[in-house]
Amino acid sequence: MLRDAVRSLAEAKIAPYAAAVDEEARFPREALDALTANDLHAVHVPEEYGGAGADALATVIVIEEVARVCASSSLIPAVNKLGSLPVILSGSEALKKKYMTPLAKGDGMFSYCLSEPDAGSDAAGMKTRAVRDGDSWVLSGVKRWITNAGESEYYTVMAVTDPTKRSKGISAFVVEKSDEGVSFGAPEKKLGIKGSPTREVYLDNVRIPADRMIGEEGTGFATAMRTLDHTRITIAAQALGIAQGALDYAKGYVKERKQFGKPIADFQGVQFMLADMAMKIEAARQLTYAAAAKSERGDADLTFQGAAAKCFASDVAMEVTTDAVQLLGGYGYTRDYPVERMMRDAKITQIYEGTNQVQRIVMARNLP
Numbered sequence: 001m002l003r004d005a006v007r008s009l010a011e012a013k014i015a016p017y018a019a020a021v022d023e024e025a026r027f028p029r030e031a032l033d034a035l036t037a038n039d040l041h042a043v044h045v046p047e048e049y050g051g052a053g054a055d056a057l058a059t060v061i062v063i064e065e066v067a068r069v070c071a072s073s074s075l076i077p078a079v080n081k082l083g084s085l086p087v088i089l090s091g092s093e094a095l096k097k098k099y100m101t102p103l104a105k106g107d108g109m110f111s112y113c114l115s116e117p118d119a120g121s122d123a124a125g126m127k128t129r130a131v132r133d134g135d136s137w138v139l140s141g142v143k144r145w146i147t148n149a150g151e152s153e154y155y156t157v158m159a160v161t162d163p164t165k166r167s168k169g170i171s172a173f174v175v176e177k178s179d180e181g182v183s184f185g186a187p188e189k190k191l192g193i194k195g196s197p198t199r200e201v202y203l204d205n206v207r208i209p210a211d212r213m214i215g216e217e218g219t220g221f222a223t224a225m226r227t228l229d230h231t232r233i234t235i236a237a238q239a240l241g242i243a244q245g246a247l248d249y250a251k252g253y254v255k256e257r258k259q260f261g262k263p264i265a266d267f268q269g270v271q272f273m274l275a276d277m278a279m280k281i282e283a284a285r286q287l288t289y290a291a292a293a294k295s296e297r298g299d300a301d302l303t304f305q306g307a308a309a310k311c312f313a314s315d316v317a318m319e320v321t322t323d324a325v326q327l328l329g330g331y332g333y334t335r336d337y338p339v340e341r342m343m344r345d346a347k348i349t350q351i352y353e354g355t356n357q358v359q360r361i362v363m364a365r366n367l368p
């Protein structure tokens with residue numbers, strides 16, 4: 001029922017704008033409005049804070065169905081989870097109440113600020129500093145590649161509170177867009193997900209009350225990593241949705257396109273490509289849903305499974321979207337058809353929330 005409802009909404013209210021959002025590299029406002037009106041913009045927020053209380057699998061299905069028509073728009077529910085999960089996992093009750101309530105209502109999105117210009121895969125090498133001053137913390141530094149920066153009201157920011165301790169000297173904070181000293185860089189000009197703004201976040205002596213720290217001092221990096229264990233599954237869902245969208249389009253196209261006097265779907269070479277695409281998608285779906293169940297239960301092997309789902313599904317998305325372009329021939333290579341956008345959008349799923357090389361490092365360290 002959830003899938004049917006989200007699919008209908010996505011096809012009616014999000015798909016019609018997907019090409020324009022990509023072409024104009026603009027924020028998918030129509031998608032945000034449609035998702036918010038239907039309580040799908042941050043489905044993971046627990047009911048006690050006014051949220052829909054969707055479990056990890058339901059959240060995955062929402063993201064998958066939105067990504068099937070518009071990958072940029074799927075980053076609205078996905079990044080709202082990424083940005084707010086540190087608060088849900090480690091924040092005080094007061095912090096949860098303060099920030100999850102407006103998020104659930106649609107009064108403000110959440111972003112996640114871990115990466116920096118010189119700290120990507122090696123996130124613990126970050127330089128952003130938070131210094132205690134009486135009842136406040138003062139944050140300074142630059143966060144890079146922040147999804148929905150400028151659009152979000154709330155930012156989970158990881159910053160160094162003790163430079164002698166590396167990852168154990170990192171703490172997490174909630175910073176608000178309206179805090180004095182917060183500003184944003186120019187939007188990055190990207191290959192894909194062009195509707196999802198990616199900008200730097202500048203923190204220029206941003207003074208925030210001490211109770212905006214998420215969890216204890218020195219636990220921010222652990223919280224950031226624990227968050228990724230859960231949210232990499234949402235990137236797997238995004239990849240899965242992009243791949244399914246490409247397969248669905250190609251499936252229809254091959255029945256219409258005629259060469260050598262018959263639909264190209266009649267050629268076994270084409271049928272085998274479609275069979276492989278569908279097989280890989282189904283394998284990615286099973287891995288992703290199993291990982292979502294583990295996320296919900298908090299299973300001990302979640303770290304391996306989350307990394308495996310993200311890595312596998314994103315590689316599948318890249319393969320399947322490339323094959324979809326191939327099946328449309330020259331037409332697939334143009335912006336008159338959606339599959340080239342899907343191929344460009346798929347690429348990011350192999351890069352963010354840890355590159356697929358990093359996922360392999362994570363898996364190797366946590367072999368089942």
Ligand SMILES: Cc1cc2nc3c(=O)[nH]c(=O)nc-3n(C[C@H](O)[C@H](O)[C@H](O)COP(=O)(O)OP(=O)(O)OC[C@H]3O[C@@H](n4cnc5c(N)ncnc54)[C@H](O)[C@@H]3O)c2cc1C
Pocket residue numbers: 111112113114115117119120121122144145146147148190193198348351352353354355356357358361
């Ligand atoms: C569109 C977009 C949105 C993003 N959104 C966010 C966001 O909202 N919040 C956020 O905090 N970050 C975000 N990121 C950042 C993203 O997570 C990083 O780009 C990613 O982790 C890689 O870091 P890097 O770009 O510095 O690459 P690098 O770490 O410099 O990696 C370069 C290459 O080296 C490889 N490599 C590095 N170390 C190793 C190793 N030990 N072994 C093998 N290979 C290695 C990598 O796999 C990669 O191929 C986003 C990035 C993009 C592009």
